[in-house]
Amino acid sequence: VSQEVEGVDLVTVVTEGIFSYCGVKVKIDTDRHIGDETAIVRSQGEAIGHVTTGEYGSQMLSLGGVHHLTGGSKQEGRATCDALLNLCNRKPVELTIDGGATVIVEAGKPPVIDGKVEHRMRVGCGSATIGMFATQWRGLVDEVVVVDDHITGVVSEHQAGKVLGWEDTGIKIIGRRSTPGRYFKVSEPGLGWGGTTISDPLSILGDWNVKKGARPGLSLLMVSTTGEQFAYYELDDELKPVQKPFPERLQKSVGLIEDNCEPALCTVLFVGGAGGSLRAGVTENPVNLTRSVQGLKTYVTVGGAPVYVWPGGGITLMVDVTRVPEGAFGYVPTPALVAPIEFTMRRDDYVRLGGYENEIRSVEDILAKGGEYLNPRRGTGAPVNNPWPPLAQLRRAAANGAG
Incomplete structure (x- = not known):
């Protein structure tokens, strides 16, 4: 999609990524001890991650990852995918920690630890x-x-x-x-x-x-x-x-x-590695996209939300799920999460890195005709007796009180 912004011709590649190499980092604002470092975190009785190093006024969890999603039993993979999907879509998830607490985590909401809502995080040590x-x-x-x-x-x-x-x-x-x-x-x-x-x-x-x-x-x-x-x-x-x-x-x-104590909240960061065929959908030579991202010539977003891209090889990103549109995350039966991802760069940079120049369309064209999977009934030559969308039918239904 091309659009001129402040006199600069930009191109944004809008797609979805299938992430089996993904997980979430959870920050739980509390002084309370929820479990020993490296203790297993479970959902639906299945191991889905572990307690990691605590931070100032917060306890931290590392959940998901390819080994839990696809490296264990089928039930472990399903439970992991289900927990990650709900956490990323800002739904509450009950987690139990071996030798520790039961915690209800919901992004942007106070944690509930052993049935007690946490209200404040410490002002300091x-x-x-x-x-x-x-x-x-x-x-x-x-x-x-x-x-x-x-x-x-x-x-x-x-x-x-x-x-x-x-x-x-x-x-x-x-x-x-x-x-x-x-x-x-x-x-x-x-x-x-x-x-x-x-x-x-x-x-x-x-x-x-x-x-x-x-x-x-x-x-x-x-x-x-x-x-x-x-x-x-x-x-x-x-x-x-x-x-x-x-x-x-x-x-x-x-x-x-x-x-001086801030409200205690749960923070959920989606972490994923964008690789494989996802990059091939952007350019004919996928390594060029990686180098462009690492060189700060390509700006990465997830559902429009800003991300942090880890230095080093590949495109490993983190994003705050509360900044992503509601319901943006999905899944496939691999199991793996599906997340929106966008790459924005100058049009001339896109062409230089081997992008699909002939596929570039304007925002106006996208809004008028739809995305990649265009419904032919909206195009030219569609039968006049088969309009889309069926506005007349919807209006009649509304007038008759139908849901």
Whole structure:
């Protein structure tokens, strides 16, 4: 299809690709532990992928791929294709993770983890939260601990606290100290505070040290990385933290953490390798298309949505399925997914790479006559008593109240 855009004559090859080498990358915004890295992810009881390396505030899944689609049992291939198709078409899919959680994933919607809707993703790790909000707590509380399965932060020891002149409190955190005010391994990953297994935050505290500032009446705020869990304590005469009603003066700071947390969503990226006969439908010498894409002379889209093309050989692309038209993905019984794909370039570049110049048609011609598989009843010479579409019949049916 040719079209002039801002004075440049462009050609777009519009087609569909059959992708057996394809899958989806799923980003689930949550602190909660959904499964160990490399744990098998299942749909309809069949293995369709695995848990991969987590990202900041999110858990990640890698699903599909040719080995699950065609390398396993027939049922595994069907379950994989069905899950990928629904995920790409923005429908909810229930996934179970071996040794982990059951998660309902739907692109653009909050994840549902073990029946609970996730509302917020973390503002940062415990250390980052301290860095962002230390000034909010100065003068209102003696100590703040932000509980996190990655890095638990302690404001009196943290550099952000030191810059503000924060006094030592004699606190003891049970965990592996990284740098001042930052602790790893305070707990195993789980569904509790800050993505840990913790339900009682006091379980990560050791004995308080009088020589380093501990004293009766010292106030302590413990909060999670999303601000969803928080508690306030004061040390008694034996230097044991005793929970007290949450003071009004700290409500604003906890609310500020929540306000800075973005809504938790599921993101689904379709990943596919465009190869084989698909490229031959664009040019007589398919490698020329690959080189043109890698040389940024050809712009690739999926249903009009922008894609990321991986560097290196081939045309391996990723696209956010929420930017693709609704219902754009299909399947074939291979099993494999079918996805729209378009290649846009300057007309002279298309001719140079060996494109089918004689097949180029204008947008106006396409809209008037249809695509490649033209219905002959709309062309010249069609019988006058056999119009298409049958508008008169449709109008009569509408007038008579037919559906």
